[in-house]
Amino acid sequence: MTISTTALVRAGLAVATMLMLFGCATQPKPLYYWGDYQPQLYAYFQGDGKSPEQQREALEKTAAQASARGAALPPGFHAHLGLLYLRMGQPGPARTAFMAEEARFPESKPYMDFLIGNLNRTQAGAP
Template structure:
């Protein structure tokens, strides 16, 4: 009579152990962000700014569909890509989104916006 109880407890312990191995949910949805930044910095011509923008926008859509957050710098990098392709309004919108999500980036984002305005004048 004790054998079924022992087997049941062993199965319960095994199940609890396996459930603990699942790990915590990731804080951010990276969606190819790191390879995009690498491609941008590498500037090897394999990925144009337009292609990078499309990939990052797709990543944003996927994150939004999952209800996930994108990491710090995602919108800032997207804004720089918009600026490099002449889309200043979209750049400012992306940078303001970065500031809203990560207030600690405000000084950097304000620097980017002010620098862009100086260069346009």
């Protein structure tokens, strides 16, 4: 039993066509829009010298980009934004951000409740 050259060429073309089709498959849409969030978070923990206001502005820009794309923000985004609001002395927006984090990621509820509880205790003790 011999395989003809034509059969080999057809088989090779079929394999090449299949590889091209699989290679051209569209990538799945990412679950979250990260934008510049990861570099911003890294810079925050490295103490890059940016003020909380500058960091908040950068995060809000990322949030606006995600909204324009109809994409969801990643876990921790709103919590980090809330912590920046606290550093800026704005407990109202901080609470809102913590509640947004909890609403989007119910698994964050214990930590968000802890942060909101601390915020409530701090405000109750403030003159």
